Amino acid sequence: MYTQAMDTMAKEGKGAPRAVAALSAEDAQRQARFDERIDADGRIEPRDWMPEAYRKTLVRQISQHAHSEIVGMLPEGNWISRAPSLKRKAILLAKVQDEGGHGLYLYSAAETLGTSRAQMLDDLHSGKAKYSSIFNYPTLTWADVGVIGWLVDGAAIMNQVPICRCSYGPYARAMVRVCKEESFHQRQGYEGLMVLMKGTQAQRDMVQDAVNRWWWKCLAMFGPPDADSPNSAQGMRWGIKRFTNDELRQKFVDATVPQARLLGVTLPDPDLKWNEARGHHDYGAIDWSEFWQVVNGHGPCNRERLAARVKAHDDGAWVREAAAAHAAKHTPVEAKAA
Amino acid sequence: MSTPPALKDWPLWEVFVRSKQGLEHKHCGSLHASDAEHALQMARDVYTRRQEGVSIWVVPSHLIAASDPEDKDTLFDPASDKIYRHPTFYEIPDEVGHM
Numbered sequence: 001m002y003t004q005a006m007d008t009m010a011k012e013g014k015g016a017p018r019a020v021a022a023l024s025a026e027d028a029q030r031q032a033r034f035d036e037r038i039d040a041d042g043r044i045e046p047r048d049w050m051p052e053a054y055r056k057t058l059v060r061q062i063s064q065h066a067h068s069e070i071v072g073m074l075p076e077g078n079w080i081s082r083a084p085s086l087k088r089k090a091i092l093l094a095k096v097q098d099e100g101g102h103g104l105y106l107y108s109a110a111e112t113l114g115t116s117r118a119q120m121l122d123d124l125h126s127g128k129a130k131y132s133s134i135f136n137y138p139t140l141t142w143a144d145v146g147v148i149g150w151l152v153d154g155a156a157i158m159n160q161v162p163i164c165r166c167s168y169g170p171y172a173r174a175m176v177r178v179c180k181e182e183s184f185h186q187r188q189g190y191e192g193l194m195v196l197m198k199g200t201q202a203q204r205d206m207v208q209d210a211v212n213r214w215w216w217k218c219l220a221m222f223g224p225p226d227a228d229s230p231n232s233a234q235g236m237r238w239g240i241k242r243f244t245n246d247e248l249r250q251k252f253v254d255a256t257v258p259q260a261r262l263l264g265v266t267l268p269d270p271d272l273k274w275n276e277a278r279g280h281h282d283y284g285a286i287d288w289s290e291f292w293q294v295v296n297g298h299g300p301c302n303r304e305r306l307a308a309r310v311k312a313h314d315d316g317a318w319v320r321e322a323a324a325a326h327a328a329k330h331t332p333v334e335a336k337a338a
Numbered sequence: 339m340s341t342p343p344a345l346k347d348w349p350l351w352e353v354f355v356r357s358k359q360g361l362e363h364k365h366c367g368s369l370h371a372s373d374a375e376h377a378l379q380m381a382r383d384v385y386t387r388r389q390e391g392v393s394i395w396v397v398p399s400h401l402i403a404a405s406d407p408e409d410k411d412t413l414f415d416p417a418s419d420k421i422y423r424h425p426t427f428y429e430i431p432d433e434v435g436h437m
Binding site: 111 | 404
């Protein structure tokens with residue numbers, strides 16, 4: 001999944017990356033070496049010197065990306081017990097388990113920057129940290145599961161593939177692993193929809209209804225238009241971001257249009273049409289007021305999602321404690337003394 | 339008694355996976371677990387869901403000693419001018435054949 005960290009920073013009016021005003025001579029030298037490595041498209045590793053703002057931006061982006069994976073398990077998890085066949089249930093279980101795994105890869109990557117797992121979870125549970133807004137919408141029908149795979153994961157892949165070349169090594173490596181697995185997510189969704197489209201008229205209507213509800217939300221996943229995304233430039237300078245929001249959104253639209261045609265659904269945008277001169281599809285205006293409303297906590301499921309996460313964490317406390325107690329009991333005495 | 343912050347007590351482990359028999363174990367990431375057995379179980383779930391491995395090592399992260407990035411030049415530059423350590427440094431007549 002995806003994080004909108006870079007884009008929400010400015011709006012929230014805190015923690016925006018900023019160049020430090022005065023550097024000591026030593027730090028100026030380190031900064032110069034850092035810039036040189038970034039310019040040469042080199043990689044930064046955990047123990048290398050890095051500017052504080054770079055570190056902060058990454059912690060924020062990677063942890064929010066991790067939170068998105070974990071919260072992203074909820075809308076689909078909703079359908080595990082109601083999947084229409086054993087095959088679909090096994091597929092959905094594997095997919096949701098993958099999302100959990102993606103969250104773990106990413107938490108580990110963020111921890112290499114000096115933050116702790118407990119801190120990140122606290123920030124998620126207190127509402128301080130954000131996750132992708134797309135998960136604050138409900139999954140109303142089985143077709144939603146297919147559409148999430150096809151469009152939501154499709155949009156996520158568009159966002160994540162360039163992060164495989166992120167300047168921060170652990171994030172890039174985690175993303176390589178994530179992208180390999182994400183391809184299955186998109187394909188199972190599209191294939192599931194194809195099956196429905198070959199079914200009854202009611203099933204086809206269900207797919208179209210799901211597409212209608214999710215399409216615009218998926219376009220918003222790429223974040224605000226470039227003109228309103230002041231931190232993008234810094235992210236690109238640092239090699240954290242490789243394409244702008246609008247570039248990625250355009251790629252997604254261009255890739256999706258023929259897939260929709262093949263599937264036999266329409267995308268709910270009367271302004272969507274091929275522009276010969278640009279060599280791209282034009283598309284209609286996105287409702288950004290809705291996007292910001294959901295980012296700020298007022299989406300249909302914000303409260304439910306967070307409450308489910310907090311409850312799962314609290315209900316699991318005894319397991320964590322029991323495991324720690326078991327380990328303490330079985331640690332040899334000499335090791336404890338060390 | 340207040341609830342102990344159990345997660346903070348779960349140490350960090352580095353995970354190394356041997357992808358197939360005959361190849362070396364390779365670092366693939368890290369995770370939190372209460373003890374070694376638990377870490378192996380978690381590593382299996384997190385890093386080998388698609389048969390990525392035939393063997394796993396887990397090592398407590400704090401036991402790994404690492405070189406300092408600042409020492410990179412001192413440590414590794416001295417090798418850069420010793421090109422005579424490479425076979426291509428030596429010219430051998432073609433007639434000798436493969437050597």
